[in-house]
Amino acid sequence: MRLFTVSKLFFVGVIVFSLLCFPQALSAQENALHVYTGTGAPGLTNGALNQAEFYSPYGLAVNDQGLLYLADSYNNSIRVIANGVVKTVAGSNDGQDSLGFPQGGYKDGAATAAQFNRPRAVVVAPHETIYVADTQNHVIRKIADGQVTTLAGTGKAGYKNGSALEAQFDSPSGLALDQSGNLYVADTLNNAIRKIDPAGVVTTFAGSSSGNAGYQDGSIDTALFNEPAALALDKHGVLYIADTGNQLIRKASNGQVQTLAGSRGTLLTGTDYYQGSFQDGAVDKAAFNFPKGLAVLDNDHVIVADTWNSRVRAILTNGEVITLLGTGKFGRADGPVSAAVLGSPVGLAAYNNSLYIADADNNLLWQLNIEPDNLQPARAGFDPPSDQIQVWVNSSKVLFNADSQPYVSEGSTMLPLRAICEKMGWTVDWVQDGTITVIGTTRSVTFASQDENLYNKNGTTIVGLRYLAESMGWIVDWVPDYRAVTVQE
8 A cells, every 4th residue: 555745855945024914814916826934944943924834734724713723744743823923732753763854653642742643634623622634643633622632543554443442544634524523534545535423433434445446436335536635525515535546526425426527547557546637627627636635615616736736726616627826837936826836735724815725845835815706717927819829838938930930720739840849948850760859858759750740831840739748748728818828847
């Protein structure tokens, strides 16, 4: 069994920004991303928002007073943000492990002395009771009245229903709490959704009773999942599931499981995972890349932390998927949403008109102002539409010579092969055997001279932009309102 974790380069840096009082909305332009808290450096520092440090922050939860709770995964702690101050609610470390990371543990008792091991999710109940998915301890913990106790699980990975302290989980990573006090658990490596009722009885709510990964909609008794990683409940009691290994967003209601959005692509060789990708548009055509965070707005729009696409997406109630944030590039850059760059968004929480995003690899929390009833896709500052096709590569507009302007033929954007390759920073090699090799930064592709997707126009080799870019492993999108084509590495 295996659990995907984000293991990209940790970004280290310090940023100075204005102190913001939670949950006050940003005073800047509404379509701009800002660092909410965190310096970017990995660490465990409490205090003012611009001084606090985190280490791979993960799951977020907000209570009805606007207090923001965080599973600070690599710090093995639970943090809270209130009135512009970050505090540690529970958790302590025991030095460093052999790799230099904070050493977690497993200990109940006083909150400040209790120990967790890479917690990934939190949810807040009335009276400030906090439930924690203590992922690498394979248990669900409870924080109340300054004490940490084990709610369910034995501390050993397994799959067993029954009384809470005899039940077993395997890397639980997501939580949701309904109005009746039932706690739902994304039991990731058991490929199931589990339920802990108020009496402390653990059952399988949906998914395989044997722990096998798969994909099947239908009744909750027969539905199958592939490493579900996050959960969210709406006001109607509908449970949303980030079915990470299947690259899908699913929902469960009225005893049925349905696919809400996404397409699985192809099975990755030697794994149970399906190929992630990126595409906006109709829910049945949209594509995600290991989504690991969910939030539901009051108007039932579903927000998705599309982790490996370094994007935040929205599934609208009209059946469309749009990108709210992120260019697809991995990094760190705040500012207008059209240019903002994320690392690995994994946790989400919405409060009033603010969306909060836990970015694991950047060790910080972002804040984005939103208008829930008017969510708009992030656009790359496109020029007003005209007869001329716009081409944008990694959010920068490409300028072509007069004799190499793009045009549309049978629904495809066509360009001279050499011209577009030069603009992409690629080289083209014509070989005497008739083949054409395009050499990119990370990939080279050889095309036959008789390739049906290439053709000669007045001595110039013409190629479809989508065909070329996707052959090189880049992502292409058409924005009809602006007659624009976007290409992302």
